[in-house]
Amino acid sequence: MNGTISGTQENATLSYLVTKSSGGILNLNVTLGTGAAGSESVSFVVDSNNNTVLSATISGYTLPGSQAKTTFDELMALFGLEETYGGQVSVFTSSAYFHSTGTASMTYGTTTFPVTTYVANSLPESVSACGISSNITAFKLEVGIPPGTSLKFITYLQVATTSPTNEDITFQLVSMTVA
Secondary structure: EEEEEEEEEEEOEEEHHHEEEEEEEEEEEEEEOOOOOOEEEEEEEEEOOOEEEEEEEEEEEEHHHHHOOOOOOOOHHHHHHHHHHHHOOHHHHOOOEEEEEEEEEEEEEOEEEEEEEEEEEEOOOOEOOOEEEEEEEEEEEEEOOOOOOOOOEEEEEEEEEEEOOOOOEEEEEEOEEOO
């Protein structure tokens, strides 16, 4: 993810890998890369039966309970872009504001699937949804449905707004492995 949020340049890559799964207990390795600052890996143990973070291990130190959950929430917030904007796909593909420029087969790591590209009908575009009005000054969205799922997944999003906040966000999927 890179872009400018409220005047601050943000650049990061985030990946996670489930390394073990047994009885609903997941071992996750999460890696956050921040450009020149390098990267940091954190190992989590998560109980998916009750959505509890049991522990987090960072640089050999293990954090229990609430400390582990806070760390997990902070790192996984970047994946929240997918959830936040993914929940708005119907708005971002509405013919009232946006139109498709076509569909192409795209490959992300080991996974290939059709992806449709959407752009604004005109810029700037004023979009009203869920009681919020946004002034969009740049926009490109790519969405597709990975094989074996029914989830519309955002593979690329570039959106800049001047209201309600001044933001410029780019999110790009670079690799996916469908289990």
